[in-house]
Amino acid sequence: GESVGLHLPTLSVQEGDNSIINCAYSNSASDYFIWYKQESGKGPQFIIDIRSNMDKRQGQRVTVLLNKTVKHLSLQIAATQPGDSAVYFCAALTWNAGNMLTFGGGTRLMVKP
Amino acid sequence: EAQVTQNPRYLITVTGKKLTVTCSQNMNHEYMSWYRQDPGLGLRQIYYSMNVEVTDKGDVPEGYKVSRKEKRNFPLILESPSPNQTSLYFCASSPYLSNTGELFFGEGSRLTVL
Numbered sequence: 001g002e003s004v005g006l007h008l009p010t011l012s013v014q015e016g017d018n019s020i021i022n023c024a025y026s027n028s029a030s031d032y033f034i035w036y037k038q039e040s041g042k043g044p045q046f047i048i049d050i051r052s053n054m055d056k057r058q059g060q061r062v063t064v065l066l067n068k069t070v071k072h073l074s075l076q077i078a079a080t081q082p083g084d085s086a087v088y089f090c091a092a093l094t095w096n097a098g099n100m101l102t103f104g105g106g107t108r109l110m111v112k113p
Numbered sequence: 114e115a116q117v118t119q120n121p122r123y124l125i126t127v128t129g130k131k132l133t134v135t136c137s138q139n140m141n142h143e144y145m146s147w148y149r150q151d152p153g154l155g156l157r158q159i160y161y162s163m164n165v166e167v168t169d170k171g172d173v174p175e176g177y178k179v180s181r182k183e184k185r186n187f188p189l190i191l192e193s194p195s196p197n198q199t200s201l202y203f204c205a206s207s208p209y210l211s212n213t214g215e216l217f218f219g220e221g222s223r224l225t226v227l
Binding site for chain 2: 032033034041042043044045046089092093100101102103104106
């Protein structure tokens, strides 16, 4: 079955620097990839998604890159701010698997002032 | 305000005592789902529902039941809770998951089974 993993459990960055959070996936048939942010004591919150036929998508201060050749996904956060401190999850959506959304284990981003 | 509401937010119970965690969304979403979150394991799907009266098992359905009699409600039932069901539970909804993976999550329900 699908497995979605994250390369690092914790990432510490200086405020103002750019952050890059990585994710690997196993199912090449996944149709969508999504990034979620979870702040302490709250439910995950959608950040950005990318369809499998794209390789880059940009949002406000965030960019998601998809490399299907090596089954790798990354989230880049520009000018990281203290409010970006959270756990970030990548997830893969596969339509022919009953629209199952499989989440990775999470990376904790810590922003140092 | 558009939201997914779960109750209770915190619960301590004992093995074997049936409990229900309620989930309600006010966004008229077709898709609803339950996840459990455990350290090191991320979010794992328990059950999901594509619409009223349509439910399907996720990755870890054992020990759980759900129902979808109304569009807005999707309760999670633990008929005979066991300590391995101690976890943080999230309900989520979406207008149509087939298009994107954007889910709207509740605030979570932390369950402890003694």
